[in-house]
Amino acid sequence: MKKIAVIGGTGVEIEGEAVPIDTPYGRVVPRVAKLGGEEVLFIPRHGEGHLPPHRVNYRALLMAAKYWGALRVISTNTVGTMSWHPVGSFVIPTDFVEFTKSRPSTFFEEEAVHVDLTTPYCPQVGRALAGGAEATGAEVAEGIYVCTEGPHLESPAQIRMLRRFGDVIGMTGYPEVVLARELEICYASICIVTNPAAGMRRDAMSAAEITGEMARSARLLRGAIEGAISMMPEETSCSCGSALAGAGL
Template sequence: MGKEEVINTRYGKVKVLIDRKDGVVLLFRHGLNHSIPPHRINYRANIYALKILGVERILSINSVGSLKEHIKPGTFFIPQDFMEFTKNRISTYYDGEDGKVVHIDLSEPYCPEIVDILREILNKRDYQYSEGVYICTEGPRFETKSEIRFYRTLGDVVGMTGYPEVVLAKELGLCYASLCTVTNYAAGISKSKLTVGEVFEIIKKVEKKLVNIVEDFIEYSSSREKNCQCSMALEYGTVK
């Protein structure tokens, strides 16, 4: 899996696994032992550590609940846009302390080139997937039935970790996209009670598929030049 290293950033320390031969960095946002809840993840440190390491493309792996009956557990989902309902997360590197005012354009939050690569891989492997709007909530609790009825009018899946990663990556000019595993139907959609065991059971079932996708992504990504505008986001968004 690579060599474990600790990266010191101005926002905190981050543990990563690095395979320098293939130029791949693995970062487990919840920690190697899944000990960090979603609302306590140091998102700024994580994304900044990848920037320090020279990472240019980020493939984020997320687990989500489905808000629509046709988006079935065990399938994949590619976000095209997002809405967030978090409460306590620091979501920018530019809070005014350095005298710089930045307004990042998020009309295209996810890197179109990475999204195209994901589509190509999923189609090639005949893995079922959907696309649409990702709703991010604070966690760590699951949502109520009433909240889900509201979120269904706005988006297609609901998760707890996709934001503020996508914004922070954009602020640093990094290409970012997400591949979501649909692990369950959200509260009130499924007739059964939602349990954490159900979520991890689905993740286990699709684990091999996820490995296949990541391996393909590494191969595809290393052979294709970047032609997107992600790296220009900060320049376009800075007030001068």
């Protein structure tokens, strides 16, 4: 078995059997479902009450995936483009920059562990996601993900600054990427572009319009994930599983 967990963002729902998992950081209620011919663990990132990004219990989500036995995690993220990406296209992050403020971002609160982030996203899972996205017929590109705290959207001045750091902007990609790295789980993200960032076009999109665009893209996103899962080999060929080697002092 490939043992894949899918962390679903806004507008992404996969039905399955609920399997509550208790972690040191709280209880998570993911679902076991079939996707791409494989049994997967679907974890709704925002929970039943749809928590805002800055209140999501990211450590509990990633630890639940680890407890279930996941070797790979696919994350779905809604993003705004700060570049040329059209609405409805996919972006596969290869690196990130974060401007968050209040999120616990490590499992090693009492230890000096400095995990290497030279390759923060698993290249093997990333390639599969790119292949799955291409199979849907949608436009696909790689890019750098910029994570902000939220829950408000960014101002045009902020976007002008942040465009120097990356290509797309969202509120949920961090600290998932580093927490997965600390757990030595292969992790990659598939981002769906739902809107131009503030100031990138004359009229702004409302939060409701962005959510509506996400709902329209949900079927495409599911197809991309299913394709990626079916393309992934059983065995990993990356270094994610030894991310902690040499990280401790």
